[in-house]
């Protein structure tokens with residue numbers, strides 16, 4: 001369930017969150033997936049939905065060669081939240097350009113939220129809510145490292161286990177956890 005699509009009429013990347021009323025702007029069929037070229041349809045409402053309005057593959061599944069993991073509404077919610085708020089909270093990110101769903105061609109992965117610095121550094125923030133093992137975390141982290149990208153993990157729900165937290169502390173020196181229910185409550189205020 002992406003926020004980003006490709007506008008085939010204007011040949012450009014489109015972030016649906018930048019449009020107040022995307023259904024009035026884009027024609028049916030105008031937006032396709034950047035990876036598999038399938039038509040994307042619009043789901044939700046820009047004002048009242050949690051998660052926010054987003055795109056969906058017509059067949060509900062990306063058939064592109066980039067690695068895809070199922071994304072729940074909660075996953076979408078956190079991606080949007082991190083892309084909006086992290087730079088506000090971290091001074092060091094104030095010069096970086098934030099990119100949601102940023103593809104890394106050399107490893108065929110898509111970063112949830114990437115901070116791209118003017119000097120070429122890229123920091124990835126990955127939201128992980130579905131079950132994952134420390135080995136899988138390590139594999140994905142190593143993939144990003146091969147591409148020269150530093151990763152920060154945000155663990156919630158089934159991914160927020162003692163083993164995974166321990167792995168983060170041991171290998172990365174930090175661990176971030178997220179609580180969906182609390183945040184939705186908070187953001188609804």
Ligand SMILES: [Zn+2]
Nearest residue numbers: 033036062063
């Ligand atoms: Zn696709």
